Amino acid sequence: MGADEAILITDPRFEGSDSHAVANALAAAVTKILDYDLIICGAYSEDLFAFQTGPRLAEICNLPQITYATKITLDGTKIVVERDLETERQVVEGKLPCLVTVVREINEPRLPTLMSIMAASKKPTATWNAADLSLGEDELGFNGSLIEVLRSTVVSGERKRIMLEGDSKEISLKLAKALQQEGVLKVT
Amino acid sequence: MQEENHGVWIFSEVPKLAFELLGKGSLLAKALRSELVAISIGSAEGNEDYIKHGADKVLTATDPALANFHVDTYTDALSELASEHKPDVILIGATRNGLELAPRFAERLKIGCVTEATRIEPDADKRYLLMDRLTLGGNLVETHVSRVRPQIATVARGLFSALPADDSRKGQVVKVEPKIKDPSTKLLEKKPKEAKGVGLADASVIVSFGRGIRKKEDIVMVEQLADAVGGVIGCSRPIAEDLHWLPEEQYIGLSGQKVSPRLYFACGISGQIQHLTGIRNSKIIISVNNDPKAPIFEFTDYGIVADLYQILPVLTETIKQLRKS
Numbered sequence: 001m002g003a004d005e006a007i008l009i010t011d012p013r014f015e016g017s018d019s020h021a022v023a024n025a026l027a028a029a030v031t032k033i034l035d036y037d038l039i040i041c042g043a044y045s046e047d048l049f050a051f052q053t054g055p056r057l058a059e060i061c062n063l064p065q066i067t068y069a070t071k072i073t074l075d076g077t078k079i080v081v082e083r084d085l086e087t088e089r090q091v092v093e094g095k096l097p098c099l100v101t102v103v104r105e106i107n108e109p110r111l112p113t114l115m116s117i118m119a120a121s122k123k124p125t126a127t128w129n130a131a132d133l134s135l136g137e138d139e140l141g142f143n144g145s146l147i148e149v150l151r152s153t154v155v156s157g158e159r160k161r162i163m164l165e166g167d168s169k170e171i172s173l174k175l176a177k178a179l180q181q182e183g184v185l186k187v188t
Numbered sequence: 189m190q191e192e193n194h195g196v197w198i199f200s201e202v203p204k205l206a207f208e209l210l211g212k213g214s215l216l217a218k219a220l221r222s223e224l225v226a227i228s229i230g231s232a233e234g235n236e237d238y239i240k241h242g243a244d245k246v247l248t249a250t251d252p253a254l255a256n257f258h259v260d261t262y263t264d265a266l267s268e269l270a271s272e273h274k275p276d277v278i279l280i281g282a283t284r285n286g287l288e289l290a291p292r293f294a295e296r297l298k299i300g301c302v303t304e305a306t307r308i309e310p311d312a313d314k315r316y317l318l319m320d321r322l323t324l325g326g327n328l329v330e331t332h333v334s335r336v337r338p339q340i341a342t343v344a345r346g347l348f349s350a351l352p353a354d355d356s357r358k359g360q361v362v363k364v365e366p367k368i369k370d371p372s373t374k375l376l377e378k379k380p381k382e383a384k385g386v387g388l389a390d391a392s393v394i395v396s397f398g399r400g401i402r403k404k405e406d407i408v409m410v411e412q413l414a415d416a417v418g419g420v421i422g423c424s425r426p427i428a429e430d431l432h433w434l435p436e437e438q439y440i441g442l443s444g445q446k447v448s449p450r451l452y453f454a455c456g457i458s459g460q461i462q463h464l465t466g467i468r469n470s471k472i473i474i475s476v477n478n479d480p481k482a483p484i485f486e487f488t489d490y491g492i493v494a495d496l497y498q499i500l501p502v503l504t505e506t507i508k509q510l511r512k513s
Binding site: 018019020023044046047048049050051052053054055056058059060064065066067068080085086087088089090091092093094095098101103104105145146147148149150151152153154158159160161162163164168169171172173175176178179180182184185 | 259260263283284285287288290291292294295296298299300301302303304318323324328329330331332333334335336372373374375376377378379380381393417429442443450451461462465471472473474485486487488489490491492493494498499502503505506507510
């Protein structure tokens with residue numbers, strides 16, 4: 001996809017990490033890499049939507065954060081970022097090094113060509129675990145987290161979940177009647 | 189130590205959302221026998237409104253450097269105030285600003301943060317808060333507990349109700365002067381988004397569609413149903429972001445509009461968490477999908493497994509007839 005080098009950070013001991021523990025592990029990796037100008041994170045993950053990892057990582061590394069980026073332009077040692085907020089778009093300038101979180105609009109991922117797939121196998125990759133990052137037991141996973149998940153419950157019963165059956169006309173009449181009874185459809 | 193932490197705090201840079209947080213905060217403060225404090229950063233205007241809407245106290249920071257939201261300066265201000273006053277609970281409005289402020293601030297204090305909590309209640313012994321949030325395709329509710337204080341959650345717009353303004357309420361307004369460093373990034377330009385969207389946040393009837401609509405021209409079918417039920421149209425994220433059939437302001441979901449109509453029609457929407465989070469506060473949800481296994485049906489009051497192209501015109505006609513007669 002375009003990276004020159006890849007590092008996989010993995011360890012069974014990361015199990016149970018909250019956003020703080022994840023950011024801690026990433027910060028340890030960033031510190032180990034040392035030589036960086038720009039850190040790009042997704043603004044949120046598609047499963048948890050917590051929006052936390054980027055800002056927490058920026059805070060630990062003492063970096064400026066620029067969130068919700070839709071476009072990033074490098075200008076020497078400066079960076080110019082277009083941001084997407086609820087009611088406005090902003091253009092923000094920051095100095096490198098810097099952490100940027102991006103939203104989906106930033107980019108359509110390219111399709112790797114056969115050549116780039118072949119070339120990828122020759123690029124350097126590494127795997128780092130908790131020991132490689134000098135992370136102690138109380139700094140990672142469940143023990144290193146500030147938030148505890150007490151329980152998970154399957155969502156159900158919050159909605160009526162009444163299925164309407166029949167042909168189109170029957171269904172339509174049933175629905176219209178139900179909505180009148182609910183008092184959400186006014187019939188004059 | 190929990191004994192050291194006291195008080196329920198709320199902060200949002202959007203006054204309407206701040207009032208909603210005060211509505212929830214007043215219930216929590218009562219349950220925890222605690223005071224309710226509004227954090228007002230930037231402007232001294234409107235401090236009395238926080239009191240009218242339930243605050244016992246307002247901490248107001250009016251340094252000109254705080255006039256506009258910047259994550260750096262607001263993190264400085266909030267961190268210093270929280271370190272000094274040690275509140276027990278902080279609710280932060282989950283705007284995009286709030287969502288980047290909350291984790292940065294939480295990390296500075298090495299405390300947890302629950303993003304977009306959907307339920308916040310004290311445990312039976314009132315020792316800590318149980319904070320629910322939706323995860324994994326909207327199929328799971330996780331109940332979170334913070335191991336450290338203050339306990340922080342961000343809260344979406346429209347989730348909790350504001351108390352009506354009570355002009356007779358009295359409270360204390362306290363000026364504070366937290367130390368602020370120069371911000372690390374500079375705003376060069378801002379332009380408001382075109383307000384093409386039809387006020388979805390305040391609509392009482394919404395007819396929304398997703399990928400089940402196959403061509404842009406077919407949106408007319410959805411518009412006709414919307415006309416019949418007196419509603420406005422909305423859509424799921426792919427329709428706006430990938431296909432650009434409707435402006436971005438008209439997509440409903442976690443990263444888009446969050447709505448609370450009395451009637452919500454989901455036509456040909458599968459029901460990803462993105463979308464479900466945006467429609468949770470609807471009173472009645474009606475879903476039409478040709479896939480009986482679509483996750484949307486779990487979040488539905490009245491479900492119809494059918495081909496949109498057959499059912500929508502008949503439904504539109506039936507409702508029109510009924511409303512005429």
